[in-house]
Amino acid sequence: xxxxxxxxxxxxxxxxxxxxxxxxxxxxxxxxxxxxxxxxxxxxxxxxxxxxxxxxxxxxxxxxxxxxxxxxxxxxxxxxxxxxxxxxxxxxxxxxxxxxxxxxxxxxxxxxxxxxxxxxxxxxxxxxxxxxxxxxxxxxxxxxxxxxxxxxxxxxxxxxxxxxxxxxxxxxxx
Amino acid sequence: xxxxxxxxxxxxxxxxxxxxxxxxxxxxxxxxxxxxxxxxxxxxxxxxxxxxxxxxxxxxxxxxxxxxxxxxxxxxxxxxxxxxxxxxxxxxxxxxxxxxxxxxxxxxxxxxxxxxxxxxxxxxxxxxxxxxxxxxxxxxxxxxxxxxxxxxxxxxxxxxxxxxxxxxxxxxxxxxxxxxxxxxxxxxxxxxxxxxxxxxxxxxxxxxxxxxxxxxxxxxxxxxxxxxxxxxxxxxxxxxxxxxxxxxxxx
Numbered sequence: 156x157x158x159x160x161x162x163x164x165x166x167x168x169x170x171x172x173x174x175x176x177x178x179x180x181x182x183x184x185x186x187x188x189x190x191x192x193x194x195x196x197x198x199x200x201x202x203x204x205x206x207x208x209x210x211x212x213x214x215x216x217x218x219x220x221x222x223x224x225x226x227x228x229x230x231x232x233x234x235x236x237x238x239x240x241x242x243x244x245x246x247x248x249x250x251x252x253x254x255x256x257x258x259x260x261x262x263x264x265x266x267x268x269x270x271x272x273x274x275x276x277x278x279x280x281x282x283x284x285x286x287x288x289x290x291x292x293x294x295x296x297x298x299x300x301x302x303x304x305x306x307x308x309x310x311x312x313x314x315x316x317x318x319x320x321x322x323x324x325x326x327x328x329x
Numbered sequence: 330x331x332x333x334x335x336x337x338x339x340x341x342x343x344x345x346x347x348x349x350x351x352x353x354x355x356x357x358x359x360x361x362x363x364x365x366x367x368x369x370x371x372x373x374x375x376x377x378x379x380x381x382x383x384x385x386x387x388x389x390x391x392x393x394x395x396x397x398x399x400x401x402x403x404x405x406x407x408x409x410x411x412x413x414x415x416x417x418x419x420x421x422x423x424x425x426x427x428x429x430x431x432x433x434x435x436x437x438x439x440x441x442x443x444x445x446x447x448x449x450x451x452x453x454x455x456x457x458x459x460x461x462x463x464x465x466x467x468x469x470x471x472x473x474x475x476x477x478x479x480x481x482x483x484x485x486x487x488x489x490x491x492x493x494x495x496x497x498x499x500x501x502x503x504x505x506x507x508x509x510x511x512x513x514x515x516x517x518x519x520x521x522x523x524x525x526x527x528x529x530x531x532x533x534x535x536x537x538x539x540x541x542x543x544x545x546x547x548x549x550x551x552x553x554x555x556x557x558x559x560x561x562x563x564x565x566x567x568x569x570x571x572x573x574x575x576x577x578x579x580x
Binding site: 169170171172173174176177178179180181182183184185186187188189191192193195196197199200201203204205206207208210211214 | 344347348349358359360361362364366367370371373374377378381382385388389390392396399400403404422423424426427428430431447449450451452453456457460514518
């Protein structure tokens with residue numbers, strides 16, 4: 156039954172798989188096919204795909220290493236920035252303190268100078284006030300002696316200048 | 330099966346699709362005659378070239394879709410060979426890749442309507458299985474010398490049982506190419522024949538043919554699975570057998 160499998164117009168009688176007359180043909184073309192596939196794969200396709208996969212692996216590894224490196228750099232840069240910031244802060248604080256101290260010194264000096272000037276002015280003023288007061292007192296005794304002498308004269312007495320003066324001086328003291 | 334239905338007017342020839350025909354003319358089939366076998370094996374080769382060579386020609390670090398698929402095939406079989414056959418088995422990676430690509434693409438191309446399924450023929454699967462059998466046997470004796478025979482002598486079994494086990498192991502070793510080839514060819518042939526039978530029903534049942542058409546759709550889905558799984562099974566069994574020849578561990 157097997158040998159007549161492709162008897163009429165490609166119609167199968169029984170199993171075409173068991174038609175051994177076609178086996179040499181199938182086996183021949185199968186071997187040709189396998190050899191072609193084997194050579195295409197082993198000479199072109201597989202080395203190429205293997206190389207691409209290896210390339211990709213190394214690219215990824217390199218990229219990861221580069222990323223790690225950049226990350227380290229970023230961390231270092233941040234640290235440097237923070238350090239610089241802290242330094243700047245201490246520096247600024249120092250400058251502020253210095254400026255404050257200088258200003259305080261200037262202020263103290265100016266205050267002292269002003270105090271001295273004020274003291275000098277006050278002394279001067281006191282002196283002139285004392286002078287004025289002395290002048291006024293002298294003028295008062297003078298006027299009092301004159302007025303007393305005039306009063307004595309007006310009341311008809313002979314005014315002895317010496318006696319009047321003594322009397323007025325005594326009164327003024329009292 | 331086909332001839333039985335002739336009388337009822339139901340024309341179902343589920344085996345016609347497996348007939349080997351000359352491409353040109355109607356002459357006898359010599360070993361060199363270009364037949365539909367030649368055509369569909371050639372298409373498988375072209376599909377393989379398109380899939381693994383053309384798609385990878387840009388060698389992109391960031392792969393295109395086609396290149397991803399090629400890399401997927403490569404990685405899948407590479408890992409399988411390494412895991413199952415061991416690191417030594419990687420020398421046979423191109424060989425196993427050849428078998429896998431041929432079986433897988435032939436199975437898949439066979440599911441195109443009106444196509445011819447080369448892997449549904451025992452002649453083809455038997456040669457594939459015998460190639461594996463011969464490779465394993467020759468490589469085993471080449472690498473291990475007479476020590477290759479120690480795989481039949483199960484040293485972990487009690488001494489009395491060992492001769493019996495040796496006979497069983499020897500038989501199972503020689504049955505390997507048979508089961509290896511029938512499993513693939515039989516699965517493919519049965520599935521395609523069933524689809525064809527349902528297709529015959531569909532042609533004869535008028536409006537009610539939605540039922541067989543739905544059945545065909547369902548079976549077609551199943552056959553897609555079978556096509557992929559059988560290619561996988563054939564390849565992984567090849568790796569398992571190869572481990573006997575190149576690996577140190579006993580099975």
